[in-house]
Structure formats: C-alpha cells, structure tokens
Amino acid sequence: MSYVEKELRVRRIENGTVIDHITAGKALNVLKILELxxxxxxxxxxxxxxxxxxxxxxxxxxxxxxxKSEEVDKIALIAPYATINIIRNFNVEQKNKVHIPSYVEGVVRCINPNCISNSNEPTTSKFKVNSENNELELRCFYCGRVISENIAEYLL
Ligand SMILES: Nc1ncnc2c1ncn2[C@@H]1O[C@H](COP(=O)(O)OP(=O)(O)OP(=O)(O)O)[C@@H](O)[C@H]1O
Ligand SMILES: [Mg+2]
Ligand SMILES: [Zn+2]
Structure with a gap:
C-alpha cells in the first residue's frame, strides 16, 4: 500500500476529539464508555x-x-496513557493526558458476587483507585475486594 493510500484510510476531522495512545486492544472498551x-x-x-x-x-x-470529564476519567482506568486531543479547524488545539481519578462511583461493578453493591439493595458501586507503581487497583468501598486486572470487563 502506498503512503498516500495509507493516509487516506481515515479522513482528517475538522472539529472533534482524537483519543490517541490508547492501550492496544482497548479501543472498543473506550467506545463502550463513550456510548455509540x-x-x-x-x-x-x-x-x-x-x-x-x-x-x-x-x-x-x-x-x-x-x-465530558467523567468520560475522560473512565477512559483513564482502561487506557492510562491516552491523550485527549481537541481538534478545531483541523488543528490540535489542546492536548491533555488523561488523569487517573482517586475515586470512582457507578463506573465498575464489584468482582465479589456477594458484595452489597451487587445485591438488590439500592447502592452505587464505589471504589478507591490506587495507581502507585504503574499498576491500577480498584478497592471496593463496601467489601474491600480489589480489581487489578481486566478492569474493562467490569465497566458498568
Ligand atoms: N485534523 C485531524 N484529524 C484527525 N486526526 C488528527 C487531526 N490532527 C491530528 N490528528 C491526530 O491526533 C493525534 C495528535 O496529533 P499531533 O499532531 O499532536 O501528533 P503527535 O505530535 O504525534 O502527538 P503525540 O506526541 O501526542 O503522539 C495524532 O494521532 C494525529 O494523527
Ligand atoms: Mg504521535
Ligand atoms: Zn464489593
């Protein structure tokens, strides 16, 4: 494939957002967060x-x-190295690294089937986010269980 063909596979956008540097394989989870x-x-x-x-x-x-900033916070959980580029008039107007939130509510479900947040009680899931030493860990506010792998699988 020639260079020109390659570049034409995706059209440049005039106004909008480019979410770049998403961990390979996680783009579909990003779409889930953004809603189609x-x-x-x-x-x-x-x-x-x-x-x-x-x-x-x-x-x-x-x-x-x-x-929205809530969408960006969710993206940070599954793609911590993503950059959010705001495109205006075909140019990158702003570039921001995603910011990993310290606390998330109503974003992921608890891994523990017996957790009160998975029962019929009217509770909202709540997790403390620990992002030390490049590992993301979510600790359930109710039962203390930790999600440290495949966070995308638990997105609500
Ligand atoms: N008008 C546009 N339409 C579509 N995509 C664009 C447009 N302008 C820039 N991009 C894409 O947005 C991202 C950021 O653009 P930029 O020009 O800042 O690239 P970069 O210098 O490689 O950035 P970085 O250092 O963050 O990798 C790139 O993936 C680029 O392809
Ligand atoms: Mg680049
Ligand atoms: Zn729990």
Missing part, C-alpha cells in the same frame, strides 16, 4: 493496532464532539 453515536452525530473512526512511536496503540477519532 446515534445518526445525529458525527463520524467516529477507530484505528486498532496502529504503529506508534512506542509500539502498538489504538486511536479513536470522534467528529463534532468533545468529551
């Missing part, structure tokens, strides 16, 4: 296993939309 756009919204394009400077990455490009 309906027909009134702009184009969303996804690159899986794109070759980046530091290895493979996924990229999600969303036309005509900027993200």
């Amino acid at each position: 756009p309906d027909s009134s919204q702009g184009v969303v394009s996804i690159l899986l296993n794109s070759q980046g400077k530091y290895g493979k990455k996924d990229v999600v490009k969303i036309e005509k939309r900027e993200l």
Whole structure:
C-alpha cells in the first residue's frame, strides 16, 4: 500500500476529539464508555493496532464532539496513557493526558458476587483507585475486594 493510500484510510476531522495512545486492544472498551453515536452525530473512526512511536496503540477519532470529564476519567482506568486531543479547524488545539481519578462511583461493578453493591439493595458501586507503581487497583468501598486486572470487563 502506498503512503498516500495509507493516509487516506481515515479522513482528517475538522472539529472533534482524537483519543490517541490508547492501550492496544482497548479501543472498543473506550467506545463502550463513550456510548455509540446515534445518526445525529458525527463520524467516529477507530484505528486498532496502529504503529506508534512506542509500539502498538489504538486511536479513536470522534467528529463534532468533545468529551465530558467523567468520560475522560473512565477512559483513564482502561487506557492510562491516552491523550485527549481537541481538534478545531483541523488543528490540535489542546492536548491533555488523561488523569487517573482517586475515586470512582457507578463506573465498575464489584468482582465479589456477594458484595452489597451487587445485591438488590439500592447502592452505587464505589471504589478507591490506587495507581502507585504503574499498576491500577480498584478497592471496593463496601467489601474491600480489589480489581487489578481486566478492569474493562467490569465497566458498568
Ligand atoms: N485534523 C485531524 N484529524 C484527525 N486526526 C488528527 C487531526 N490532527 C491530528 N490528528 C491526530 O491526533 C493525534 C495528535 O496529533 P499531533 O499532531 O499532536 O501528533 P503527535 O505530535 O504525534 O502527538 P503525540 O506526541 O501526542 O503522539 C495524532 O494521532 C494525529 O494523527
Ligand atoms: Mg504521535
Ligand atoms: Zn464489593
């Protein structure tokens, strides 16, 4: 494939958001967080296993939309190295690293089937986020169980 063809596979966007440096394989989880756009919204394009400077990455490009901070916090849990690029008039106007929240509510479900947050009681799931030494850990506020792997699987 020639260089030009490669570049034309995804159209440049005029206004919107590019979520770059998503951990390879996690783009579909990012889409789940953002909720799929309906027909009134702009184009969303996804690159899986794109070759980046530091290895493979996924990229999600969303036309005509900027993200809410709660959405960005959720993305941080599954793609801690992601950057959020705001595109205006075809240019990168702003570039922000995602920020890992210290606490999340109503975002993931507890791994413990007997946890009160998984019962019929009207409780909202709550986790303390520990992100020391590059490992993300979520500790349940109710039962203390820790989720440290495959966090994306537990997204609500
Ligand atoms: N108008 C646009 N439409 C679609 N994607 C764009 C547009 N402008 C930039 N991008 C994409 O947004 C991301 C950030 O763009 P930038 O020009 O800052 O690249 P970069 O210098 O490689 O950034 P970084 O250092 O964060 O990797 C890249 O993935 C780039 O392909
Ligand atoms: Mg780059
Ligand atoms: Zn629990």
